[in-house]
Amino acid sequence: MRYRSPNSPNVAKCVMIMLYQMWEGTMADAFTYACRDCEGMEACPASVTAETEEEVWRLMQLHAQVAHNEDPAEWTRETRDYLATLIRPVSV
């Protein structure tokens, strides 16, 4: 009977995920934010995609003002940190 390490399938899977993330990172040439990913905004169909994170932030703030009647100037550090986690790199 051939010995197989019980961990090897997991290690292989882990390496695959790492490689995929590296590939995804190299391929990404834009950033995106989907409003429905935000807690409490599940019904909002809006999403923004732009070349830089800075531009995505500007569009998110404009969207919040226009669609949700929010004042982005009042967003706290916590709100901004939370929103930052929702911005994802994508390839377009």
Ligand SMILES: [Zn+2]
């Ligand atoms: Zn929205």
